[in-house]
Amino acid sequence: MVILIVILLALFVPFKRPARMAVCYDVMRSAEWTTPLLYILDVFIELGSCIHEESYDDDCTETSDGTRICLPAKPVIYLYPEQTTEVFVRLDYDGTIIADYPRYDKKLKGWHVIAHRDGTLINTADNREYSYLFWEGSPIKHAAWDFSRGFVVKGEDTREFLQKILAQIGLTPREYNEFIVYWYPRMKDHAYNLIHFAGKQYTDIAPLTIHPTPDAMLRVFMVYKPLKKPVAVTPQEIKPFVRKGFTVVEWGGMAVEN
Numbered sequence: 001m002v003i004l005i006v007i008l009l010a011l012f013v014p015f016k017r018p019a020r021m022a023v024c025y026d027v028m029r030s031a032e033w034t035t036p037l038l039y040i041l042d043v044f045i046e047l048g049s050c051i052h053e054e055s056y057d058d059d060c061t062e063t064s065d066g067t068r069i070c071l072p073a074k075p076v077i078y079l080y081p082e083q084t085t086e087v088f089v090r091l092d093y094d095g096t097i098i099a100d101y102p103r104y105d106k107k108l109k110g111w112h113v114i115a116h117r118d119g120t121l122i123n124t125a126d127n128r129e130y131s132y133l134f135w136e137g138s139p140i141k142h143a144a145w146d147f148s149r150g151f152v153v154k155g156e157d158t159r160e161f162l163q164k165i166l167a168q169i170g171l172t173p174r175e176y177n178e179f180i181v182y183w184y185p186r187m188k189d190h191a192y193n194l195i196h197f198a199g200k201q202y203t204d205i206a207p208l209t210i211h212p213t214p215d216a217m218l219r220v221f222m223v224y225k226p227l228k229k230p231v232a233v234t235p236q237e238i239k240p241f242v243r244k245g246f247t248v249v250e251w252g253g254m255a256v257e258n
Contacts, residue, residue, distance in 0.1 A: 074182055075206070075221070075252030077133040078175065079115040082245055087115045090209040095139035102130055110209075143201055145223045145256060149236040150196035152227065158187045161195075169197070170218055170241025171251065179251050183222070186255065190226040197236060198223050208250070215245025222253035 079087055090110040091097075097104050102123040105111060111133050114122040121130045153161045159180060166176035187193050202221040210217075218241040 075135055075250055076178070077135075077208070078119050078131075078249040079113070079121060079133075079210075080119050080243075080247040080249070081115045081117060084114065084116050085212065085246070087113050088211045089113070089133060090211075091135065092207045092209070093135075093137045093139075094141075094205040095137045097135055097137050099134070099136040101134040102126065102128065104135060137206070139205060143205060145196065145198060145201060147194055147196050147223075147225060147233070149234045150194055151236060152230045152233055153193050153195055155188050155190040155193060158193065159184050165238065166220070168238050168240060169220055170243070171220065171249065175249060175251065179220075183253055187224065187226075192227040192230050194225040194227055194231065194233060196223050197221065197238075208248075210248060212246065214248040216241070216243050217248040218250070220249075220251040222251075223256060224253065225256045 077089065079089070081087065088108065088110065089112075090108065091104070092109060102111060103125065105125060112124045113130075113133070114124065116122075119131065121132070122128070123130055151161070151165070162180050162184065163176065166179060167173075171179065198221045203219055208217070208219070
């Protein structure tokens with residue numbers, strides 16, 4: 001009985017744990033009261049969370065020739081009408097939608113929203129507010145992306161490069177900042193990245209039909225390949241996007257690894 005009491009006290013009596021280094025990030029956590037049992041559980045939860053956060057290539061597959069190809073990640077669609085407008089967005093993706101927010105309506109093959117001038121969306125299915133339409137998909141077959149033109153960028157220079165090139169393409173600061181905070185952590189630790197912005201290759205596998213028809217639509221899809229050493233590549237021509245009237249903007253990307 002005495003031994004049982006001692007064990008219970010050891011597991012459940014609060015103690016002040018020391019400040020410790022977080023598993024994934026170089027920051028110190030402040031001391032707080034806990035019990036040994038909760039402390040152990042906290043360590044396992046934190047470790048699992050860190051492993052999840054750091055595993056950026058969990059959605060990658062390997063082809064027969066050894067090439068690792070990742071799924072299209074976080075395409076998001078912004079709608080900017082000139083006035084509050086009822087909008088139908090149809091996405092005929094050549095594959096399977098595996099993640100969506102708000103929910104992708106399979107009957108509509110897309111979304112039905114009320115779009116406001118500032119880009120705010122009200123999804124009619126749940127009457128909730130959203131900043132954009134998000135989707136991810138698993139393709140039926142993987143595209144042979146054209147890397148004959150593009151940009152070779154040091155991993156450590158990715159942030160500055162994306163700020164400059166995305167502004168040239170025509171993304172607003174809000175749009176390219178959201179792009180960068182998603183993609184920069186996945187690219188920064190590679191020695192170099194070969195970056196290409198896909199055009200028709202991407203739009204052919206993910207056609208968008210929007211009603212009413214937009215006056216201007218920009219679809220930015222970045223494909224990149226991590227490199228250990230720089231390679232020679234012809235710079236890709238960038239054509240600035242001009243916004244006018246009802247404007248639609250989309251960005252997304254994926255990694256291809258040899």
